[in-house]
Amino acid sequence: MEKMSILLSVVPKIDPTDYVGFTFFVGAMAMMGASAFFFLSLSQFDRKWRTSVLVSGLITFIAAVHYFYMKDYWSAHMESPTFFRYVDWFLTVPLMCVEFFLILKVAGAKTSLMWRLIGLSVIMLITGYLGEAVFTNQAELWGGISGVAYFVIVYDIWLGKAKKLAVAAGGDILKAHKILCWFVLVGWAIYPLGYMLGTEGWYTSIIGTGSVDIVYNIADAINKIGFGLVIYALAIKKTDNKVIS
Ligand SMILES: *C/C=C(C)/C=C/C=C(C)/C=C/C1=C(C)CCCC1(C)C
Numbered sequence: 001m002e003k004m005s006i007l008l009s010v011v012p013k014i015d016p017t018d019y020v021g022f023t024f025f026v027g028a029m030a031m032m033g034a035s036a037f038f039f040l041s042l043s044q045f046d047r048k049w050r051t052s053v054l055v056s057g058l059i060t061f062i063a064a065v066h067y068f069y070m071k072d073y074w075s076a077h078m079e080s081p082t083f084f085r086y087v088d089w090f091l092t093v094p095l096m097c098v099e100f101f102l103i104l105k106v107a108g109a110k111t112s113l114m115w116r117l118i119g120l121s122v123i124m125l126i127t128g129y130l131g132e133a134v135f136t137n138q139a140e141l142w143g144g145i146s147g148v149a150y151f152v153i154v155y156d157i158w159l160g161k162a163k164k165l166a167v168a169a170g171g172d173i174l175k176a177h178k179i180l181c182w183f184v185l186v187g188w189a190i191y192p193l194g195y196m197l198g199t200e201g202w203y204t205s206i207i208g209t210g211s212v213d214i215v216y217n218i219a220d221a222i223n224k225i226g227f228g229l230v231i232y233a234l235a236i237k238k239t240d241n242k243v244i245s
Pocket of ligand 1: 124125127191192
């Protein structure tokens with residue numbers, strides 16, 4: 001009996017209408033499942049493609065651990081776990097930049113390209129955090145700066161150096177690069193929308209306020225798992241002795 005009451009106080013109740021809590025929970029399971037999928041598939045690929053798929057798995061695994069913290073934080077405090085959210089992004093978004101570098105390496109991508117993308121993503125995230133958690137009355141200013149860094153990333157991969165390398169690589173790599181570019185242009189654009197729903201600025205009178213967490217959770221599932229699957233599909237195409245088809 002005593003054991004029972006301890007358990008009840010540790011595992012919080014979930015209100016059936018707590019949709020935010022639901023997306024945190026499903027997010028945790030989806031990220032965990034995706035990680036197992038990527039890790040367990042590793043041995044099937046040619047050696048030089050394993051690192052890329054491994055990084056896909058690391059991205060979803062790091063997210064899974066953060067989602068376990070975030071879902072508990074949410075159910076205990078009923079407020080956005082902004083700190084854990086950004087720690088997750090600080091680790092996973094640079095890893096997505098590494099993915100661009102890894103697939104373009106065959107065309108001669110240099111680590112300077114990778115560090116440039118990582119640097120831009122860190123600027124995007126630091127300024128986003130300042131606007132969302134620290135200087136909340138200046139959210140539009142910090143969000144604007146963050147948006148500029150985001151657009152430079154979009155430029156680099158769509159039209160800049162990364163694009164040229166993808167064209168030089170051609171074939172399946174060019175195709176995969178294009179899809180990843182769409183993820184960054186459309187999938188990543190969901191995040192500033194969530195930010196605008198959760199902060200006050202010129203946009204508030206137009207779009208109102210809403211659940212930033214539902215928007216971020218959906219975006220994370222699309223971007224982290226979808227992005228990883230594009231890499232997975234590319235690795236399959238590039239593997240000669242296919243064990244899988
Ligand atoms: C797995 C997590 C990912 C791919 C997170 C991506 C996050 C962004 C692209 C965030 C962008 C933001 C802006 C462009 C402006 C407002 C502040 C941010 C940080 C939400």
